[in-house]
Amino acid sequence: MSTYKWQFAPRFRRNAFGWKSDTPIQRIKEALVEIKAVAKKEPLLAAEGAVLFLEKLAPAIEQVDSSSGGIGSTVNLAIKTLVPIIAKVDVARAVRERWLERLWNAIQEDSMPYLEYLGEFWGELCAAPEIASKWADDLAPTVTTMWDHCASTGEYGYFRGTTACLSALYAAGRHDELLALIAKSEYRHKSWHYRVWGAKALAKMGKRDEAIQYAQESKGLNEPLIAIAEFCEGVLLDAGFVDEAYARYAVEATYATTNLATFKAVAKKYPGIPKETILRDLVASQPGQEGKWFAAAKDAGFFELAIELANKSPADxxxxxxxxxxxxxxxxxxxxxxxxxxxxxxxxxxxxxxxxxxxxxxxxxxxxxxxxxxxxxxxxxxxxxxxxxxxxxxxxxxxxxxxxxxxx
Known part of the structure; x- marks a missing residue:
C-alpha cells in the first residue's frame, strides 16, 4: 500500500498553486476521480489516499484567492466525498488512530483554514464509539475551559477542535454531556452551528418534540433558518409523521436555485402529496411572485395552472x-x-x-x-x-x- 504512487500527490506540494483558483479546482476534482476509482477495487488503499490528499491539500492551496468562494466550495465537496471512504473502510484501530492524528495535525497546521469543515465529520471518521469517546476526552477540557472563560469575561473564544469535540461526543453516545457542554457556549447567543449537535442528540435519544423545540429555539439573527427547518422536517419524517412534516416545514426547509428545482425537491421528499397541492402551496408562500412558478407548473403538466400563474404576476x-x-x-x-x-x-x-x-x-x-x-x-x-x-x-x-x- 505504501509503494502505490498517487498521481495527485506531486501536484499538491506546498504552495503548488498561484492566486488563480481555476487550476487547483480542476486538480482537486481530478484527485477525487482518482481516489474514487481506486475505492471501487481497493477501499483500504483509497482511504489511505484520501488521508494523504487531505494532508497535502491546505498547504498546496494556501496562496489561492478564495474571495469568490469557488475554491472553498470545492474543498468542502472534497471533504464530504472523502469522509465516507475513510470512515467506512474496515481497518485496525491502530491504523485508524494514525489516520486521525494525521488529519488532526493537518487541521491544526491549516492557516486559512480550509479544513475546518472536516471537524463536522470527526465522529464519523472515528468509526467506533470508543475511539470517538477517546477524542471527546481529549478535546472537551479545552472547549470547556474556553467557554467558561468567555462566559466570565464576555470575550470571544475560538478553538479549532470545537466542532470535532461535539461531533465526537455525539458519535460516542455521550448525549447528556454534549448538551451540557453546548449550554456553556450560549453566554452571548444561541448558535445553530453548535446547537445542531444538541438537537441531533435529543433526536437520537428519542426525544422528538424536545429536539424540534430545541432547534426552533436556535432561530435568531444570522442563523440558517432553512437548515433549522430542514432538521425539524427530517426528525418528523424519520418518525413517520409525513403530513405534519409537510404542513410545518416542507416549504420553509426546501430551497433550490430555481423555483422548478425547488418544486421537484419537495415533490421528491413527499411522493404521497399531490403535486398540484405542493405547487399551489409553494406559490402561496411567495405572494406576488406567481408568474415565476410558470415553468414549474408547465413542467408538471398543469397547463391551465401555468397560464393562470403567468397572468397573475410577471413571467419571463x-x-x-x-x-x-x-x-x-x-x-x-x-x-x-x-x-x-x-x-x-x-x-x-x-x-x-x-x-x-x-x-x-x-x-x-x-x-x-x-x-x-x-x-x-x-x-x-x-x-x-x-x-x-x-x-x-x-x-x-x-x-x-x-x-x-x-x-x-
Whole structure:
C-alpha cells in the first residue's frame, strides 16, 4: 500500500498553486476521480489516499484567492466525498488512530483554514464509539475551559477542535454531556452551528418534540433558518409523521436555485402529496411572485395552472415563448395562451433586453399553435391586434415589428 504512487500527490506540494483558483479546482476534482476509482477495487488503499490528499491539500492551496468562494466550495465537496471512504473502510484501530492524528495535525497546521469543515465529520471518521469517546476526552477540557472563560469575561473564544469535540461526543453516545457542554457556549447567543449537535442528540435519544423545540429555539439573527427547518422536517419524517412534516416545514426547509428545482425537491421528499397541492402551496408562500412558478407548473403538466400563474404576476416572456414553441403541436391551446401572454408581457415591459426577434418568435409560435388547433389565421391576427390596441403605448413597438405579418 505504501509503494502505490498517487498521481495527485506531486501536484499538491506546498504552495503548488498561484492566486488563480481555476487550476487547483480542476486538480482537486481530478484527485477525487482518482481516489474514487481506486475505492471501487481497493477501499483500504483509497482511504489511505484520501488521508494523504487531505494532508497535502491546505498547504498546496494556501496562496489561492478564495474571495469568490469557488475554491472553498470545492474543498468542502472534497471533504464530504472523502469522509465516507475513510470512515467506512474496515481497518485496525491502530491504523485508524494514525489516520486521525494525521488529519488532526493537518487541521491544526491549516492557516486559512480550509479544513475546518472536516471537524463536522470527526465522529464519523472515528468509526467506533470508543475511539470517538477517546477524542471527546481529549478535546472537551479545552472547549470547556474556553467557554467558561468567555462566559466570565464576555470575550470571544475560538478553538479549532470545537466542532470535532461535539461531533465526537455525539458519535460516542455521550448525549447528556454534549448538551451540557453546548449550554456553556450560549453566554452571548444561541448558535445553530453548535446547537445542531444538541438537537441531533435529543433526536437520537428519542426525544422528538424536545429536539424540534430545541432547534426552533436556535432561530435568531444570522442563523440558517432553512437548515433549522430542514432538521425539524427530517426528525418528523424519520418518525413517520409525513403530513405534519409537510404542513410545518416542507416549504420553509426546501430551497433550490430555481423555483422548478425547488418544486421537484419537495415533490421528491413527499411522493404521497399531490403535486398540484405542493405547487399551489409553494406559490402561496411567495405572494406576488406567481408568474415565476410558470415553468414549474408547465413542467408538471398543469397547463391551465401555468397560464393562470403567468397572468397573475410577471413571467419571463422568453420562458413563455419557449413553452409556446415547444408545445405548439402537443398542447396547442396551452401554447396559444402562452404566446399571447408573452405578447402581453412584452408590451408591459416585462423581461430583459427583449428584441424584435423575441416578438417574431412569439408570433411564429402562436401561429403554429393556431394551425394545430385548426383556428383561422385571420382570427389569430385579430386577437393579436386587439391585444396591441388594449396595451396602449406599450404595444407600439410590437406593432412595428409585426406590421408586415398583421397587414397580410
Amino acid at each position: 416572456p422568453r420562458t413563455l415563448i419557449r413553452a409556446a414553441r415547444d408545445f405548439a403541436v402537443k398542447q396547442p391551446a396551452f401554447a396559444m395562451a402562452a404566446g399571447m401572454t408573452a405578447f402581453t408581457g412584452i408590451m408591459r415591459g416585462y423581461g430583459y433586453d427583449i428584441t424584435g426577434i423575441d416578438v417574431l418568435d412569439a408570433y411564429a409560435a402562436v401561429m403554429l399553435a393556431a394551425g394545430a388547433m385548426g383556428v383561422d389565421e385571420a382570427t389569430v391576427k385579430e386577437n393579436v391586434r386587439a391585444a396591441i390596441t388594449a396595451s396602449g403605448v406599450g404595444g407600439m413597438s410590437v406593432q412595428r415589428v409585426l406590421a408586415h405579418q398583421l397587414a397580410m
